[in-house]
Amino acid sequence: MLHKQKQKTSSLTIVVKVGTSSICDEVTHFPLLGNLSLMVETILKLKAMGHRVVLVTSAAIGTGLRRLNLPSKPKKLAQIQSEIAVAAVGQGRLMSLYDDLFGQFNQPVAQILLTRNDLADRSQYLNAVNCLEELLAMGVVPIVNENDTISVSEIRFGDNDTLSAITAGMVKADYLFLMTDVDCLYTDNPRTNSNAKPVFIVDDIATLKEQVTVSSPGTSLGTGGMVTKLIAADLATAAGVTTIITRGSTPQNIIAIVSALHSPSPSSSSADVAATATAAPLHTRFVAKPNPLVDRKWWILHGLHTAGTIYVDAGCVRALKAQQRSSLFAAGIVHVEGSFVAQQSARVVHERVDPETGKVVEQIEVGKGLVNYSSMEIARIKGCKSSEIEGILGYADAECVVHRDNMTITGKRAEE
Template identity: 60%
Template sequence: MASPSTPPTAAGAGAGAERGLTIVIKLGTSSICDEKTFMPKLANLSLLVETVVRLRSLGHHVLLVSSGAVGVGLRRLGLPKRPKHLSQAQAVAAVGQGRLMALYDSLFSQFDVPIAQILLTRDNLAERAQYLNARHTLRELLHFNVVPIINENDSVCNAELRFGDNDTLSAITAGMVNADHLFLLTDVEALYTDNPRSNPDARPVRVVDDVQKLRQEEYPVTVTSPGSSLGTGGMVTKLIAAELATAVGCSVIISIGSKPDRILTIIDEIQKHKSGDPAAPFQPTMGTHFLAKPTPMVDRKWWILHGLATAGAIFIDSGAVRAITKEKSSLFAAGITRVEGSFNAQQSVQIMTVVEDTLPRGDKTQRVVEVAKGLVNYSSAEIQRIVGVKSSEIETLLGYRDSDYVIHRNNIAITQPPAGGVGAAETASASP
């Protein structure tokens, strides 16, 4: 996958560094400050900065997604724990964010490396133009050889517009810049078959080729442990991030935050494997590697899936499911059975269907399945009036016809693979 721009490779770059990689490193709060005293972990942060500097000397682009604003703010204000009220937590984050960036600037300045602060909310990415602006800004910063340091704008975002945790934000960042690798640095060395703190027999899982296998329990792993008292995530959020990033062609590695220099060894192992026998299995010695999908989703459809909050739902029949998933067709009013929620044209909606299952004793049961997400051409009130009708009847019922399609196929992103093993991913494209 091409990087947005490739800096000149420094003299003495390691073997196998044929081109500069784009690497996103996510650092959790527990790796930045102590959970009890909130004192910054200067040794750890210094080692991280040295690692980033070394990666840059090898010709790679690096972006940091950094938590820690609340923890640093608690230390500055002398508070004993994270506030429960949103407004108080936002105020603490506002105090901490400036001091956190000052700390990073002081450390990177020792190596004459410029940094930039990027604060995002999900609302910033909901509009396609803002999403593209954010992406262009990140790419230009990399072009100027700057290290972008990204965090959620905790001081202004509300609960409805939060990414929820920086694992998700780091995955979206990786997708925005077409990153090659996303490192999720946490307080454990890898994903384990059980909690290694309580079970000495827990074993690390080194390679995962499909996150869905973990959800379907094909891997013997436990992922229910929560995050730290300061953080908001845990292993579950890292699996979500891995699913998001691998879908867009970025490999994801879980590694231990107290040893960020391991990133150099992990990158070296990956490059040696790629330059070796392609049929040989990948056997890394560190971290857990989630392999990138071989056919990444196009950027626009990935944005529809992960950059937008849905405003309602459209239910479709089995014929429409088959048409949009197998035949890659647009969604017509004739295939719609009902509408839920209130939304306007060009907003994102869930495309749902009702599936009937037969129980062992022959009884029937129904379940609702999300098939896709998409951008509608008509409002919920308009779609209610044209449910189940032919496109030729739309003008008669509405008095106008802006489009024959309720959702054009270019604005449909499949989430549920169709029956029969037909894949849903689209081939990657450079177009916005």
């Protein structure tokens, strides 16, 4: 299981994600040394308390802009290569800054640069996990960032909120802290709506999205916003990681929040919410799922780039979502989109069609899995029985298109 109860409850694994707005001034791009120093001191105090800490950091581009004396990051498509070059300049400067600050306290740090492509191969994924674990065992603070200099849109995490959630899952973290420019999640933008109310605890993100407004984008230097933090919280809690949103300019609050929240079996009762709100600085807590995904299925769902889509019928959906979850067989496949080969990842989707108009009224993502056949092969064997595959293709590498052990079921239940 990806996330498990620690035998020693006093020792926690904590991932802290700090955004560009907490590191660089949005206008001058100068580093916010006060914030950075407080973050470093907080991490050192957490380590002194016996906790393991991973820092996920943004600001390579912001730091690069300062070094190159550029007013803003490139916006036009033709300038994206320039943005990559700016990140290349800034990444070294950013790590140098962290190394200097941690070095004042003789704390070793390590740079970890990742892309989705690095995690798409199972062996590379495990190598990354083992590297992080070894660094933590050695007392090193891993500093993780996306490798912007080689990333393309197809393999980017897109924002470091998502990267921090993936990292939290990889190290089996107890807590993920998403540091932002507000104290917590609000029902609306508190800067423009004085009636916006703070959200203290979330145990159902799907329901939350219907109750709050989170459409505001990130800063001019950052790539995220509150939307990406909800996505990250969804990913992390699925791995059994309690996720916290709180203010990045006061990182010392992490210690108070951990102290207030950490107990052998924290509850989500109203009494607990009230007690926590009183005892700790303002924050939003996303409760970890009680039955987190196992490691391999977490990797399939979140570590892999999706290469295509397999559309299935309602009977197939019922079989996949049954208690004894079935493998995906060709007989239930309607059609396939995208170009992929065997052992790549594909989405499994069911389309609900209006019987009167024949138009698709809803798409339901059923799951995601590693395929045994290419998209061209699946297009030829769709709707066929397993016993017919060899006659159609001339060979049969597997009786099913996706084996149940290589599939993660997601989304809501299809209509009967």
